[in-house]
Amino acid sequence: MSVANPGAGPARGRASTEERLTPLGVYVHFPWCLKKCPYCDFWSIPSDRQGLPHDAYAAALIAELERRAGQLEGRRLASVFFGGGTPSLWQPEALGRVLSHIMKHFATEAALEVTVECNPSSFDRDRGRALVDVGVDRVSIGVQSLDAERLAFLGRLHDADGGLCAVSDAIAAGVPRVSADLIFGVHGQSPSDAAAEVRRIAELGPEHVSAYALTVEPGTEFGRRARQRSLPLCPDDAVAESFIAVDETLVALGYEHYEISNFARPGGRSRHNVGYWLGREYLGLGVAAWGTVRVDDERVRYRNTLSVERYLGADWQSVDLTRPGGVVLEREPIDAETALRERLLLGLRLAEGLDLGAAAQELGVEPWPDERRRATARLVARGRLEQVGNVLRIPKNAWLFADGTISELM
Numbered sequence: 001m002s003v004a005n006p007g008a009g010p011a012r013g014r015a016s017t018e019e020r021l022t023p024l025g026v027y028v029h030f031p032w033c034l035k036k037c038p039y040c041d042f043w044s045i046p047s048d049r050q051g052l053p054h055d056a057y058a059a060a061l062i063a064e065l066e067r068r069a070g071q072l073e074g075r076r077l078a079s080v081f082f083g084g085g086t087p088s089l090w091q092p093e094a095l096g097r098v099l100s101h102i103m104k105h106f107a108t109e110a111a112l113e114v115t116v117e118c119n120p121s122s123f124d125r126d127r128g129r130a131l132v133d134v135g136v137d138r139v140s141i142g143v144q145s146l147d148a149e150r151l152a153f154l155g156r157l158h159d160a161d162g163g164l165c166a167v168s169d170a171i172a173a174g175v176p177r178v179s180a181d182l183i184f185g186v187h188g189q190s191p192s193d194a195a196a197e198v199r200r201i202a203e204l205g206p207e208h209v210s211a212y213a214l215t216v217e218p219g220t221e222f223g224r225r226a227r228q229r230s231l232p233l234c235p236d237d238a239v240a241e242s243f244i245a246v247d248e249t250l251v252a253l254g255y256e257h258y259e260i261s262n263f264a265r266p267g268g269r270s271r272h273n274v275g276y277w278l279g280r281e282y283l284g285l286g287v288a289a290w291g292t293v294r295v296d297d298e299r300v301r302y303r304n305t306l307s308v309e310r311y312l313g314a315d316w317q318s319v320d321l322t323r324p325g326g327v328v329l330e331r332e333p334i335d336a337e338t339a340l341r342e343r344l345l346l347g348l349r350l351a352e353g354l355d356l357g358a359a360a361q362e363l364g365v366e367p368w369p370d371e372r373r374r375a376t377a378r379l380v381a382r383g384r385l386e387q388v389g390n391v392l393r394i395p396k397n398a399w400l401f402a403d404g405t406i407s408e409l410m
């Protein structure tokens with residue numbers, strides 16, 4: 001969309017064409033990391049840099065794109081997110097090749113957002129410049145902590161200076177939009193430690209900060225240690241106090257707390273993730289990638305194979321993408337009731353909440369079955385939820401209880 005002359009005829013015509021198209025996010029999974037972190041339940045495979053099939057993986061992704069994109073006419077590309085794994089290990093030229101093929105397949109929004117997740121151990125100023133050169137405008141850096149002991153506990157390969165340098169390098173390299181990830185609620189961390197760490201990061205100038213409480217996932221090394229009762233944990237009340245300390249620190253520095261775990265300076269929200277929270281379609285590409293798209297009037301969720309060998313060896317011209325087996329691990333239709341429950345689950349994480357009436361109308365289902373009406377009244381009376389017409393939102397002082405609130409509404 002032209003921004004140079006937005007009032008001119010052709011630009012107006014194009015804008016209205018764009019408005020008729022459905023926004024689409026594309027998620028590309030890069031499944032390798034240098035080492036597996038003990039808390040992480042994303043699909044990632046430890047590998048050294050030399051062993052990575054940079055070009056072969058790009059070629060397979062492009063072949064998958066060619067097959068899947070044909071089913072997605074009438075979309076406009078709103079965001080591309082390279083996640084993982086550690087996509088900053090990937091040669092930028094190979095990543096750029098995939099990006100340019102994605103952009104060729106869809107009408108592209110003027111405000112297209114292209115994000116790459118980066119680890120401090122595989123990111124520096126040169127890598128930042130190279131990513132910008134191939135069309136990336138946003139990096140999300142996994143800083144996680146600025147304390148040597150906690151970084152070691154989390155199994156991270158970088159030290160505190162490495163995290164700070166990665167953020168500064170991204171800004172100095174001219175990456176237009178920089179985000180930093182932090183983990184709080186780690187054993188031994190006080191709420192004032194959490195506040196101090198997030199302040200140091202914010203003062204470097206990233207436009208976006210994601211701050212997650214450490215969660216122990218069952219399929220991880222931390223999950224195994226927790227079952228054996230050998231994992232030191234932070235008490236729940238200290239985690240809650242850290243959540244509040246992080247919020248107060250970042251809000252005082254001018255960030256908007258726009259989603260339970262996410263903060264942005266004005267205009268700096270992650271458009272890709274906002275798309276997830278609003279229930280938009282996203283095309284998933286790559287090993288272990290999830291996608292949710294509407295195909296032939298049916299909303300489907302799929303997940304690709306977890307096997308790199310199977311993915312790289314697939315005959316993409318003939319492979320069957322409509323049922324599990326081959327390169328598809330799972331595929332299921334999402335009915336309208338399930339889609340509405342997912343909208344609640346994700347939309348209530350946003351500060352603005354969710355227009356339940358609009359979502360239900362779009363999906364063609366009843367927004368207010370008796371049970372949900374009663375649950376809403378109970379939650380409003382307890383201060384856990386606010387209702388204005390059909391809009392539901394969780395007030396910020398009740399975000400700590402969001403999981404329970406959302407499950408009562410489901």
Ligand code: SF4
Nearest residue numbers: 033036037040084085
């Ligand atoms: S680097 Fe990131 S994706 Fe890889 S194992 Fe660690 S947390 Fe998971």
